[in-house]
Amino acid sequence: MALSPSNTDADYDVVVIGSGVGGYTAAIRAGQLGLKTACIEGNSVLGGTCLNVGCIPSKALLHASELFDLARTKFEGFGIKVDPKLDLATMMDQKQASVDALGHGIKFLFRKYKVSRIDGWARLDGPGRIEVRKSDGGKAQITTRHVVIATGSVPAPLPGVTIDQARIVDSTGALKLSKIPKRLLIIGAGSIGLELGSVWRRLGAEVEVVEFLDHIIPGADTAIASACQKMLEKQGVAFRLSTRVLEATAHDAGVSVEVESLKDGVKASIEVDVVLVSVGRRPFVGDLGLETVNLVPDNRGFIPTQNFATSAPGIWAIGDVTAGPMLAHKAEDEGVACVETLAGLAGHVDYDIIPSVIYTSPEVAWVGLTEEQVKASGHPYKVGRFPFSANSRAKLQHEGEGFVRVISSTDDYRILGVHMIGPQVSEFIGEVCLAMEFHADSEDLARTCHPHPTRSEALRQAAMGVDGWATQT
Numbered sequence: 001m002a003l004s005p006s007n008t009d010a011d012y013d014v015v016v017i018g019s020g021v022g023g024y025t026a027a028i029r030a031g032q033l034g035l036k037t038a039c040i041e042g043n044s045v046l047g048g049t050c051l052n053v054g055c056i057p058s059k060a061l062l063h064a065s066e067l068f069d070l071a072r073t074k075f076e077g078f079g080i081k082v083d084p085k086l087d088l089a090t091m092m093d094q095k096q097a098s099v100d101a102l103g104h105g106i107k108f109l110f111r112k113y114k115v116s117r118i119d120g121w122a123r124l125d126g127p128g129r130i131e132v133r134k135s136d137g138g139k140a141q142i143t144t145r146h147v148v149i150a151t152g153s154v155p156a157p158l159p160g161v162t163i164d165q166a167r168i169v170d171s172t173g174a175l176k177l178s179k180i181p182k183r184l185l186i187i188g189a190g191s192i193g194l195e196l197g198s199v200w201r202r203l204g205a206e207v208e209v210v211e212f213l214d215h216i217i218p219g220a221d222t223a224i225a226s227a228c229q230k231m232l233e234k235q236g237v238a239f240r241l242s243t244r245v246l247e248a249t250a251h252d253a254g255v256s257v258e259v260e261s262l263k264d265g266v267k268a269s270i271e272v273d274v275v276l277v278s279v280g281r282r283p284f285v286g287d288l289g290l291e292t293v294n295l296v297p298d299n300r301g302f303i304p305t306q307n308f309a310t311s312a313p314g315i316w317a318i319g320d321v322t323a324g325p326m327l328a329h330k331a332e333d334e335g336v337a338c339v340e341t342l343a344g345l346a347g348h349v350d351y352d353i354i355p356s357v358i359y360t361s362p363e364v365a366w367v368g369l370t371e372e373q374v375k376a377s378g379h380p381y382k383v384g385r386f387p388f389s390a391n392s393r394a395k396l397q398h399e400g401e402g403f404v405r406v407i408s409s410t411d412d413y414r415i416l417g418v419h420m421i422g423p424q425v426s427e428f429i430g431e432v433c434l435a436m437e438f439h440a441d442s443e444d445l446a447r448t449c450h451p452h453p454t455r456s457e458a459l460r461q462a463a464m465g466v467d468g469w470a471t472q473t
């Protein structure tokens, strides 16, 4: 290991700035490697966006609202008669209880791996030095051999639309509305818009999504995105595509939103109770003192890195504050690989095999290239497709919507991409990632025994479909 545990006068071997998924994972891995480690967090709670205002609370509400919706709309079909009543306050409390419990888990892991938690906002103060502004107003100076910047991201603003977290909210506000809005307008048909739109739709709001592009879920395979749009429309979510929001004005009775069609320039005014702005996120570098180590963010605000190293010696950066998909598992993998690299081990992240999931119902999951990208590359390919309506487990659970598409190279059967929309597909996209990491081809997937009856058999059948021998369709 190039970096042996503390053998200089520095206070720490590694100081991680930020305790989100990227930061806490980096700190824990450094502790496991025996490095003297601290993690500085400005928020009073550990866990960053994902734990406190992101993945975890949103999935908690998605799960709870789905149960409510199933009880209202699907239970009767299973022979169960109920008359569910919504208790929004309890739904919010159980969400927070899960967040709190997982936060305690991070504290436990910090203790277990001897990571010191430093409470306060960090500012670089030249090479190897960090100044911490404590919550009680005091300041501390820390010296360290390595700094890992993991300061994450914040919601991107939209000109003409001012967030007040009451009538006009971002994702943080939309995770804690105290009552169900009658009409909710969502700006942006990406992951946040579709997931939080699903939550409030299931709880009774009229939901309309305004999207700049002519399709939803930028980056997804077209076949999957258009199927997802149709399924959400069936659930009552309305879409206004190719539309730009010009302005939103909050008033006592609600919000007036001015929109303009990008097709014909026609303008319209929409009256709603609440607006959710979900037009992407931007990297957060706040008052981080980057200039004191001669670091300059790129033109989109990301800290430039090469294999997690910045151009400043001993300063590394990971997660949402660096380029690439803004995903928790990307930040987590970078946390491990960065610390292993700075410790002289062979840290590595395979950016071609980072899965994407949208936790709507049914779920969307994919990894690798979309069919459009494969087509554009000119590489010869075949597609195997299998519908969940022919999958026994999905059928018996009344979840027959959706399908799997396996895109395979014609010459060597390499898996180029897998795209799924269907029940719980998030749970087996990892299987595809593993197959791709080990260079398994679509025939390996097709010939691997899968348990019956499971939804994952749909994936296997789609892989069989690449060569036209799916046995269940």
Ligand code: FAD
Pocket: 017, 018, 019, 020, 021, 022, 023, 040, 041, 042, 043, 046, 047, 048, 049, 050, 051, 053, 054, 055, 056, 058, 120, 121, 122, 123, 150, 151, 152, 153, 171, 192, 284, 286, 287, 288, 318, 319, 320, 321, 326, 327, 328, 329, 330, 331
């Ligand atoms: P963050 O989690 O943003 O953490 C950064 C931390 O650094 C924060 O705690 C911040 O307080 C701290 N910090 C910043 N500056 C300083 C400073 N100067 N000093 C001290 N501390 C500082 N991703 C998924 O993969 N799956 C999902 O299901 C998913 N759902 C999401 C749902 C929502 C509503 C949102 C908003 C995001 C979701 N994401 C999801 C994205 C995911 O949350 C992020 O990709 C992930 O949190 C990035 O982790 P990070 O460690 O880079 O940064």
Ligand code: NAI
Pocket: 158, 187, 188, 189, 190, 191, 192, 193, 195, 210, 211, 212, 213, 216, 217, 218, 243, 244, 245, 278, 279, 280, 281, 325, 326, 327, 356, 357, 358, 359
């Ligand atoms: P996003 O990038 O997923 O989607 C933003 C959408 O807003 C895009 O479709 C874009 O075309 C549209 N848009 C941008 N400007 C617009 C405008 N002026 N008017 C109308 N539409 C406009 O961003 P989102 O949903 O805010 O999520 C932020 C990040 O958080 C994403 O990068 C995502 O990776 C992460 N996230 C991941 C989740 C998951 O993995 N399940 C869940 C939630 C968030």
